Amino acid sequence: MSNNTPIAQTPLFDRKASIRGYKLNKMAMSLGEAPNRIAFLADEEAFLDSYGLDDETKTAVMSRNWHEMVRLGGNLFFILKISAVDPTPIIAIGAAQAGMSVEDFMVQRLGKKNG
Numbered sequence: 001m002s003n004n005t006p007i008a009q010t011p012l013f014d015r016k017a018s019i020r021g022y023k024l025n026k027m028a029m030s031l032g033e034a035p036n037r038i039a040f041l042a043d044e045e046a047f048l049d050s051y052g053l054d055d056e057t058k059t060a061v062m063s064r065n066w067h068e069m070v071r072l073g074g075n076l077f078f079i080l081k082i083s084a085v086d087p088t089p090i091i092a093i094g095a096a097q098a099g100m101s102v103e104d105f106m107v108q109r110l111g112k113k114n115g
Helices: 015-020 022-030 034-042 044-050 055-062 066-071 076-085 090-098 102-108
Strands: none
Touching: 015 022, 022 055, 022 076, 034 044, 034 076, 044 055, 055 066, 066 076, 066 090, 076 090, 090 102
């Protein structure tokens, strides 16, 4: 028995999202190669422009708005390549996706207590 009830505020990565996020995902995957990481770090906006990202997507990437990148069609597995360049802890991305502070995410989702 399957439950097709959508989870509130959770973007679905379907065909439409895949098409929408193609350039974002292609750019993110390219960060697996050292020369691309160097170019990204040297001039992020120019690097994003070289992949033809629109202003909305560029803003999401440059502000590291993980939830927005997913909403715009970013595949989380590809977007994680962006986080590796900074580096951004995956827990911070999980907290952003859940709309929580890192501290609350650690306690509520991972059962970790502060201190």
